[in-house]
Amino acid sequence: MKLxxxxxxxxxxxxxxxxxxxxxxxxxxxxxxTTFQDGEHHITVPAHNPIxxxxxxxxxxxxxxxxxxxxxxxLQQLGL
Numbered sequence: 001m002k003l004x005x006x007x008x009x010x011x012x013x014x015x016x017x018x019x020x021x022x023x024x025x026x027x028x029x030x031x032x033x034t035t036f037q038d039g040e041h042h043i044t045v046p047a048h049n050p051i052x053x054x055x056x057x058x059x060x061x062x063x064x065x066x067x068x069x070x071x072x073x074x075l076q077q078l079g080l
Contacts, residue, residue: 001072003056004080008049012059015078016043019067041066 013023013031020037029047034040043062046055064074 001075003053003060003075005053006050007056007080009045009047009051010049012051012056013045013047015080016045016063018078019063038067 009029009031013021013033016033016035020035021033021043022035023031024034024042025032026047031045031047033043033045041063043059045051045059051059060071060074064071067074069077
């Protein structure tokens with residue numbers, strides 16, 4: 001599945017709430033999200049519009065590895 005090219009960091013942070021991620025803090029233009037599902041996991045999302053494709057790919061790969069699912073399954077769950 002192809003990655004979306006026009007997603008903002010704020011939109012991604014909202015979508016990650018479906019997986020139990022909550023905003024734990026924000027410093028400048030970086031949003032720190034934390035989840036306790038499948039163990040504790042932290043991820044930092046830049047609040048840029050749009051997020052660069054390489055940055056988005058890295059964030060999604062990290063989240064997919066934590067939840068032990070493929071990136072395509074993750075994109076389907078998030079509705080991206």
